[in-house]
Amino acid sequence: MAKVMVIDDEPFILMMIEDKLKRAGLQVVTLRESKSAISRIREEKPDLIILDWMMPEVSGIEICKKLKSDPELSDIPVFMLTAKGQEDDERLGLSTGVERYITKPFSPRSLLEIVLERVGTK
């Protein structure tokens, strides 16, 4: 069973994604604060990370950059949650190794679909 780690400071988004993915049979680990993200990712070794861009303390992009420069963690695919209108920043993010951008408010149903598409066979 694939393990997905969701990092977002908005509790409802976190609960909603957790509920949706768990119902589909995925293992879900959630994290509400970004400071300990890297160490938690190292502990959990998830198959996929869903990461919010805009978080206090450490932003999703920073986490992703650190992740990609760490040979042990760099293979984990990252989906980035962005706010509307942030699409222009995507070019900035491209070099950080984000695999997919998902604009908020996203459809929970299609989020599940693309997550399953990526890790469903694990």
Added chain:
Amino acid sequence: MSESELNRLREDLRVTINELSKTYEELSLLYRLTESFSGATVDELCDIIIEEITTQLNVKTIAVLLYNQSLKQLYTKKAVGRWQVDEETLRRIRLFRDMLSRGRATTICDVTTMEEMKGLGFKSILLAPLSGKKSPVGLIVVADKVEEEEFFSGDVKLLNTISSFAGLFIENAMLAEEIQAFFIGAIRSFVKALEARSLWTAGHTERVTRYAVEIGMELGLSRKELEKLRICSLLHDIGKIAIPDQLLNKMGALNEFEWEELRRHPVIGADILSELVGFVDIIDCIRCHHEHYDGTGLIGLKAEEIPLAARIIAVADAFDAITFDRPYREKKTVDYAVKEIVSNSGTQFDPLVVDAFLRWIESTYHIVMSDTKSGT
């Protein structure tokens, strides 16, 4: 806290998250619709509606019906699946008419029990009115789920979200199309008035417009760019209104002074059109439609300094001028015109436009152009 209390709280939380998820789904749908609806034509809006319903509800048939205000009748604008309802039948169904003035979607679980509907061949349908700001715009009809189930309240809610939004956008798009039709109609009338002054120019503008749009399509212009090109082409000779009749209709060759006067028509046209505040690009295009690609034209702009639409019109205009009679010379064959245009590619005409023109000529006149490639 007792175990049962805790369980109740857990259950509450589960229900809340589930509701939240649905609301979030709806919110994301609204965002998506706002984005895809904005700037869309009525046709595109109907396509988006059908596409969105197809992905959201697994149904066999979807129809978007629009309401003709003057005839007070519904007609099928777009449909997918098993929609074979003719206008006559549409008129007879009272339920459809009644739905127009309703605020919300309705389901009918068993259509076969309804006298006026049983001939349609559907089992259950879901109807949602498309409403404008003040008046009805139309109706969305969704019929029979693929899995043969009934429609749920979630389906109704979803269709309501789409239809309440779509109604306003369709109304706006219809208004915009009406204004556009009036605008184009007004331009065509001006052009007719202009061309009525000279037998030689009758139909010239319409033909040039047709050629220019064809070349524009070969160049892969967007819908918006093509529309602008169409307006520019229709207006390109408007400056001839200031050219004296005796000069426009003069038989035989023009002297240098007369040519000079005739050559001013793009600049005169731009001047007349300066009243079109905010349409600088259209005015620029009219001003430049006789500029030469190499910069030897009247104003002296060259290459990309000349608006693309003007470079296209230059080729379309030349092609029509050569292949139709002019008072100062007889018409020539398409072959001749093509060779003439190709030989001026890179000097008078933009080579890329000439290439697109040749592609269009090849597909329209079935002339093989292998020996007349432009100078690129």
